[in-house]
Amino acid sequence: MTVKTTLRAGAATPAGARRERHRSRSNLRGWVFAWPTALFVIVLFVVPLLLVLRMSASHWPLLSGDQGFNFPSNYRKTVSNRFFVESVTFTLKYTLLATVLLIVLGLGLALLVQESTHWKGLLRTSFLVPSALGLASASLLFYVLYSPLAGPFATMMNRLGWTFLGSPDAALASTLFLIVWRYAGFYMLLMLVGLQAIPTQIYEAARMDGSGRWNTFRRITIPLLRPTLALTIILCVTGSLLAFEQFYILTKGGPDNSTITVVQLIYSMAFQGQNDLGVAGALSVLVLLALVAINAVQLRAFRGSEDK
Numbered sequence: 001m002t003v004k005t006t007l008r009a010g011a012a013t014p015a016g017a018r019r020e021r022h023r024s025r026s027n028l029r030g031w032v033f034a035w036p037t038a039l040f041v042i043v044l045f046v047v048p049l050l051l052v053l054r055m056s057a058s059h060w061p062l063l064s065g066d067q068g069f070n071f072p073s074n075y076r077k078t079v080s081n082r083f084f085v086e087s088v089t090f091t092l093k094y095t096l097l098a099t100v101l102l103i104v105l106g107l108g109l110a111l112l113v114q115e116s117t118h119w120k121g122l123l124r125t126s127f128l129v130p131s132a133l134g135l136a137s138a139s140l141l142f143y144v145l146y147s148p149l150a151g152p153f154a155t156m157m158n159r160l161g162w163t164f165l166g167s168p169d170a171a172l173a174s175t176l177f178l179i180v181w182r183y184a185g186f187y188m189l190l191m192l193v194g195l196q197a198i199p200t201q202i203y204e205a206a207r208m209d210g211s212g213r214w215n216t217f218r219r220i221t222i223p224l225l226r227p228t229l230a231l232t233i234i235l236c237v238t239g240s241l242l243a244f245e246q247f248y249i250l251t252k253g254g255p256d257n258s259t260i261t262v263v264q265l266i267y268s269m270a271f272q273g274q275n276d277l278g279v280a281g282a283l284s285v286l287v288l289l290a291l292v293a294i295n296a297v298q299l300r301a302f303r304g305s306e307d308k
Contacts, residue, residue: 049288055281062275074282078269081279083257087265094172094261095240101180102236103229106187113188114195124192128185135182139249142178146250168258171251175259178246183239187232194228195221230302234295241291262287 057071078084113123130138144150146164148157157163164174198221206216222229244263247253253260253268260268262283270280 052281052284055277056285058278060276060278060281062270062277070278074276074278075286077276077279078283078286081265081269083260083265083268084283086257087260087262090259091241091243091262094176094243095237097172097176098179098240098243099233099236101176102183102187103232105180105184106232107191107225109184109188110191110195114192124188127188130182130184131186131189133182136245136249138178138182139246142174143250146174165251166255168255171255171259175246175250178250183236187236190228190232190235191225194225197228198224226302230298234298237294237298238291241287241294 054066056074057069059067059070059073061067109127113120113127133141145152148154148163151157153164163170165171202220202224203216206220211219242263243261244267247259247261247264248267251259253264266280266283266287268274269283270277274280
């Protein structure tokens with residue numbers, strides 16, 4: 001009995017060694033494939049983040065460099081800035097409106113092109129084409145369209161005495177129209193992927209039970225689309241809170257500083273007016289913390305609803 005046990009143990013040893021070597025080679029290949037991405041994240045995210053943290057705790061003029069540690073002076077200057085409250089309020093207002101419009105229109109367009117119709121391919125392409133245009137390019141295009149001097153609506157606007165960007169409400173509405181035109185197709189595509197992942201057997205069973213369109217949409221489509229909705233809402237909220245190009249090109253923060261976003265204020269602190277990278281870094285850190293908190297709350301809310 002002792003001899004057999006010894007032989008079995010000895011026979012198992014080479015197999016175990018081979019498994020260990022195979023596992024080691026697999027781990028090595030995994031590290032080789034992961035390193036380019038890890039290096040990309042370190043160079044373009046971790047290093048700039050550490051630099052911003054350093055700036056936020058230092059007196060760092062734009063042209064003079066680091067002048068020494070001064071925490072928390074930069075954060076006090078950020079909060080006491082005369083445009084801080086207005087920029088935060090406007091950014092939240094814009095985020096709420098843009099998120100509601102994009103999610104509702106994206107879902108509506110996805111439901112429209114989901115059905116197998118003769119024009120399905122053309123409609124999907126038409127709605128998605130604006131997403132291929134860069135936001136800065138789209139903003140310049142709409143800047144020309146909105147121009148009271150060279151735009152196609154210039155004559156009509158001059159007769160009516162009205163401009164697309166002449167008042168705070170008009171500037172916000174005009175910018176929202178640009179954003180909806182640019183991004184509605186993208187969110188339509190995300191919603192469409194989520195809708196197509198829902199098994200058709202569920203809808204067939206609902207029709208056999210006599211469920212109407214609205215009841216089916218409310219009790220089947222929306223609950224099964226919740227993961228997609230969570231992703232789209234997080235993307236939309238994050239993108240809207242970081243809005244910059246559209247307002248910088250269209251309104252320059254006007255009229256009367258009524259359309260200044262938080263990111264515009266960061267840009268102004270760093271390169272205009274104060275020329276202070278330390279104060280701009282402090283506001284950047286506050287924005288980052290707010291984004292992390294908002295996204296954490298959203299994820300927790302969606303997970304809680306899924307558990308229920």
